[in-house]
Amino acid sequence: MxxxxxxxxxxxxxxxxxxxxxxxxxxxxxxxxxxxxxxxxxxxxxxxxxxxxxxxxxxxxxxxxxxxxxxxxxxxxxxxxxxxxxxxxxxxxxxxxxxxxxxxxGPPPQAIESMGSKIEAKKLMDAAGVPVLPRLSADDVTEAELPVLVKASAGGGGRGMRVVHHLEDLRSEIAAAEAEALSAFGDGTVFCEPYLATGRHIEVQILADHHGTIWAVGERECSIQRRHQKVLEEAPSPLVERLPSMRAELFAAARKAAEAIGYVGAGTVEFLADDSGRFYFLEMNTRLQVEHPVTESTTGLDLVALQFAIASGEALPAEPPAALGHSIEVRLYAEDPACDWQPQTGTLQRFHLGDVAEFGPGGPRSGLPWLRVDSGVVSGSEVSPYYDAMLAKVIVWGATRAEAATRLAAELSKAQIHGVRTNRDLLVRTLRHPAFLAGDTDTAFFDRNGLEELSRPLAEPAVEELCALAAALADAARRRGTAKVQKGLPSGWRNVPSQAQTKSYRVGDSTYEVAYRLTRDGPVVAGDVRLVDAGAERVLLELGGVRRAFDVAAYPGLVCVDSALGSVALKPVERFADPSAQVAAGSLLAPMPGTVIRVAVKVGDKVEQGQPLLWLEAMKMEHTISAPADGMLAELAVGPGQQVEVGAVLAVVQAAEGEDA
Missing domain, CATH: 3.40.50.20 (Rossmann fold)
Structure with missing residues (x-):
């Protein structure tokens, strides 16, 4: 062929x-x-x-x-x-x-079909001798079998998936999973299985040709997940490295799965394992996996080139190359940790990492940089509400796992990502966490180590204030640089001491008002901070005898400051607010563009804090809009099927007496 x-x-x-x-x-x-x-x-x-x-x-x-x-x-x-x-x-x-x-x-249609339903796939694997978890009937689940996992039969990526801890919640969670699965995959079929809260998610990369050769090309571990969506993947698996005999058993089970359905092409067999090394078949992805770059980095293979070769009828060599070193991939998402991880939309003003190999393979065998970025966006791209919120996969290779984690954390912390909020700080803190470095990476990692703490901004409040000062000084330099008259004089200069120059910025819920004053000697004084130099895009400050550089980028309504202390996005506070931009107290605003898919309340209803009021669909996921306080629904501005833009008023909750709106 x-x-x-x-x-x-x-x-x-x-x-x-x-x-x-x-x-x-x-x-x-x-x-x-x-x-x-x-x-x-x-x-x-x-x-x-x-x-x-x-x-x-x-x-x-x-x-x-x-x-x-x-x-x-x-x-x-x-x-x-x-x-x-x-x-x-x-x-x-x-x-x-x-x-x-x-x-x-891709693989033969019949192989895709046999794995397309997770329900039927598990029956096939069980018959082929591959270990599987038992399937539970939703009608027969008992209290003793809780918790259970409700899963979409036709898809993945966390969509159509719910963990149920209480029997009385089972029906409503199944209904929600069915609706989400139908929207995402066109098939609302779901099923239940035992939920292992602390399992390890291990998968084996498979390549099979038309001539009977099946490769098991190393394993990957994808246990660190949030809401059942993978956040970090690595090869090899820390668990399998600790239990060497497990690798041969995994590879044998994966090859057995491929043989059972006459598989051809690239695919991934996913397993759920416990710390003792016992594992159970989860599903087979009959396609290239999102996390395939870590396998490429450790083996030197180009998996897409091998897909092309297999589809053209070429034969694979008898054995795949041995893996070398360690590779870690993180998924950089446009989402706001401070607002229940809501996906973000808008213009990605700047997206820049260091010396990278775009789309790999990366690693020592390639001769390319050890840092790889696979991304669908560049500086200036629009992040749309219609598709997945992932901005990029950032992949690194290291001779050891510790080296790879250290390199990746450093590169992420230095990256310039302007215009949308991301999960970058969560990724950096996870890579540097002692439990991660020790290989303690099961699916309960975030629950056990505190997702809120791990997603806390890398830049502390004192750093945010310093960045606000740098932003103000850069703004002053920019204005003087474009001044029509007396361009050489610094802004706010007086022959005798006068009041300080001030400017305010908002970071999340915090507002920083910074003040600085020019002296006869030239430097700007702000507390114990001394100005070394200020330009429109770079400010040098000295604090306690230590000089630090701050890169400043200004956009309409946004200033981004990057330094070795962390990255901070600031919103300038206007001295005179536009009255037309104000909204009524208690207004619930659309966090992103989307479609209202259902409404649970009507005007005049009493509501409780946290009670779901309506649901938006955006980026292929459902997003719940809940009451911010106890009170009454005073206004409902939308209905099912209505398209809304970010910032649109959805509803107004009139807080109960004594409550803050």
């Missing part, structure tokens, strides 16, 4: 860019598809050809089989790579691609 000449990636963002990188190296031309919202995204411009899919929602665009195949025909593609997510594990789509005479860069 000859290598194809042009590949359409039926996906978007980071994974599309990743596949394009390998295709270019192989001399294969590339075709992108894009929604209306994605028209200006980097992956579209990087493709040799691009086809517009009218609309924004996945159901209108990336989930439309007929549109994707028509796009491939129009652009002259002779192969389709599905990426991950969307239709990557849809057997109907795979068959349609093959029926259209296009090469399908």
């Amino acid at each position: 000859a290598m194809f000449t042009s590949v359409l990636v039926a996906n978007r963002g980071e994974i599309a860019r990743r596949v394009f990188r390998t295709a270019r190296e192989l001399g294969v031309s590339t075709v992108a598809v894009h929604s209306t919202a994605d028209a200006s995204m980097p992956y579209v411009g990087e493709a040799d050809a691009a086809v517009h899919l009218p609309g924004n929602a996945p159901g209108e665009t990336y989930l439309r089989t007929e549109l994707l195949i028509e796009a491939a025909r129009r652009a002259g593609a002779d192969a389709v790579h599905p990426g991950y997510g969307f239709l990557s594990e849809n057997a109907t789509f795979a068959r349609a691609v093959e029926d259209a005479g296009l090469a399908w860069i």
Whole structure:
């Protein structure tokens, strides 16, 4: 079978860019598809050809089989790579691609079908001798079997998944999981299984060719999760490193799973393990995994190139290369830890890390930098409400696990990420935490070590105040630099001592009013801080005899200050507030653009603090809008099906007497 000449990636963002990188190296031309919202995204411009899919929602665009195949025909593609997510594990789509005479860069449709339902997959694996957890009937769950996990049969990524600790909550949680699964995957089927609160999430990378060779290409551990979504992945697994005999058993089980369904291509067999090394089949992902870069970094393989080769009929060597060193990947999300991790939208004003290998493979065998970034965005990109909130995967290789963790934490802490709030501080604190460094990384890591503490900003309040001073001094330098008259005089200079210059900034719930004064000798004095130099973009301050540099970037309504002490985003406080921008006390504002999917209350209802009032759907997830205090619903501004913009008033709660609005 000859290598194809042009590949359409039926996906978007980071994974599309990743596949394009390998295709270019192989001399294969590339075709992108894009929604209306994605028209200006980097992956579209990087493709040799691009086809517009009218609309924004996945159901209108990336989930439309007929549109994707028509796009491939129009652009002259002779192969389709599905990426991950969307239709990557849809057997109907795979068959349609093959029926259209296009090469399908993925496993056989029947293999996808056999693993497409987690319920049926577990039956198959049980029959093949792969250990599985028992499936529980929702009608027969007893108090003794709690807690249980409700899972979507057709998907993953934490969607359609709920942990149930109380029997009386089971029905409502199943209904919520069904609704979310239907929205995300087009299939609302869910099932129950025992919930292991402190398990290890271990997965094995599989590659299988058409000639009967099956590789188990190392294992990965993905135990550190929040709301059942992976946050950090690494290879090899700390647990398996501690229990060497476990690796051979895992690999044998993974190969047995692949053999049972006649698997061909790249895939991942996922297991849940306990600290003793016992493990149970969770699911098989019949596609390239999000966390595949850590395997590439430790083995030197290009897994996408191997997908291309296998789809072209090439045979794998008898054995895969041995792994070398350690690799860690973190998922950088646009989300606000201080607001219940709500996804963030808007302009990513700046996105910059150090010397990186974009889309890898990275690591010692590649000759590329040991820091790798796989991202669908660049400086200036718009973060849309329609898709997943992940900005980038940041991957590092090290000779040892400790070295990799130290390197990655340092690079993340120095990164310039302006315009949207992220989980960066959580990632850095996790990488530096003693429990993580000791390999104590089960699925209860955040529960045990305190998610709130781990997500606390790296910059302490004293640093925030120092950054506010740097922002004010940079602003003064900027204004003097653009002044029409007396440009050489510093702002606020007086021949005799006068009142200090002041400026206020807000960071979260805190407001900092900074004051500084010019003297005859030139330096600005603010408490015990001495100004060394100030420009519009860089300020040097001396505190207690220690000089520190602050990089300052100003945008409309936002100032970002980066230093070795941490990164701080400040909002300038206007001296005279715009009355039209004020909202009524007790107003609940939309935290992001989205669609109201249901409302649980009506005007005049009494509500309690924390009570769910309505639900928004954005970024393929449901988001609950709850009452901020006890009181009465005085106004309801939206209804089911209504689209809302960020900041729109959804409802107004009139606080009970004696309560703060």
